[in-house]
Amino acid sequence: MQITIDSPDATISCPVNLAAPRARMVVANWKMFGNLALCRESLPRLAAAAMESVELVVCPPAPYLGEVGRLASSSGVHYGAQDVAEVTHGARTGEWSADMLAELGCRYAIVGHSERRDRHRECNQTVAVKAAMCIAAGVIPIVCVGETMSDRESGQTEVVLAEQLKAILQLMKKNAMFVLAYEPVWAIGTGLAATPEMAQDVHAFLRRQLALFSSAWAESVTILYGGSVKADNAASLFAMPDIDGGLVGGASLNVNDLLSIYKAAHI
Numbered sequence: 001m002q003i004t005i006d007s008p009d010a011t012i013s014c015p016v017n018l019a020a021p022r023a024r025m026v027v028a029n030w031k032m033f034g035n036l037a038l039c040r041e042s043l044p045r046l047a048a049a050a051m052e053s054v055e056l057v058v059c060p061p062a063p064y065l066g067e068v069g070r071l072a073s074s075s076g077v078h079y080g081a082q083d084v085a086e087v088t089h090g091a092r093t094g095e096w097s098a099d100m101l102a103e104l105g106c107r108y109a110i111v112g113h114s115e116r117r118d119r120h121r122e123c124n125q126t127v128a129v130k131a132a133m134c135i136a137a138g139v140i141p142i143v144c145v146g147e148t149m150s151d152r153e154s155g156q157t158e159v160v161l162a163e164q165l166k167a168i169l170q171l172m173k174k175n176a177m178f179v180l181a182y183e184p185v186w187a188i189g190t191g192l193a194a195t196p197e198m199a200q201d202v203h204a205f206l207r208r209q210l211a212l213f214s215s216a217w218a219e220s221v222t223i224l225y226g227g228s229v230k231a232d233n234a235a236s237l238f239a240m241p242d243i244d245g246g247l248v249g250g251a252s253l254n255v256n257d258l259l260s261i262y263k264a265a266h267i
């Protein structure tokens with residue numbers, strides 16, 4: 001069975017069902033930080049620590065993907081990109097396609113991070129097309145959703161999240177494998193993480209939304225929490241039943257902190 005997706009610039013089709021059991025994972029999003037020295041210092045240590053029970057994923061800035069891929073090869077560490085184009089190819093200076101990421105050995109690509117939604121004006125439909133592009137190329141999208149503080153204060157958190165998620169699920173082949181990351185915008189880079197209970201409430205809500213589309217999705221989709229995850233709060237967040245790991249920004253740039261967070265995901 002195939003699904004055809006009309007994006008603004010191309011028509012693509014998703015030939016495979018990538019459904020798989022729900023995994024626990026910790027994803028390091030280096031954002032636009034780091035350098036070759038960080039790659040060479042951290043990857044060997046991460047490779048030594050990586051275990052099958054919890055996936056460890058590094059998403060460096062795109063120029064370092066080749067080096068991270070080389071250093072991660074034959075280790076248990078996976079790697080991915082922080083974004084992907086919504087088309088397969090074209091005159092798109094500064095962009096790269098999901099096929100290119102697959103060719104580089106990327107297992108994952110982050111899509112819909114709030115920093116891209118905000119700075120690059122990416123709407124739900126754009127994020128949905130990017131996620132579908134990844135799936136068509138055999139790259140697993142890590143789809144970010146999250147509310148702003150003003151959404152939360154006006155009682156709109158669930159409405160906003162449901163809209164963001166619906167756009168993606170409507171375009172995706174049913175039960176295709178993807179990872180969902182709940183990242184409250186107000187918690188990103190602020191040091192103000194959601195409490196475990198607050199995050200759990202949202203993760204349970206997201207799982208119920210997934211169930212509206214497919215019970216298999218509700219059971220199999222890994223839902224990560226992101227937003228000021230640190231070595232000292234990771235264990236309490238990851239102990240929650242619907243929190244399957246973390247999408248970690250600032251703390252992932254310190255290999256000791258990242259390893260502590262990774263250890264906390266083993267429960």
Ligand SMILES: O=C[C@H](O)COP(=O)(O)O
Binds near residue numbers: 029189190226251
């Ligand atoms: O992708 C990661 C998130 O934006 C969280 O960033 P943070 O851990 O620096 O708050």
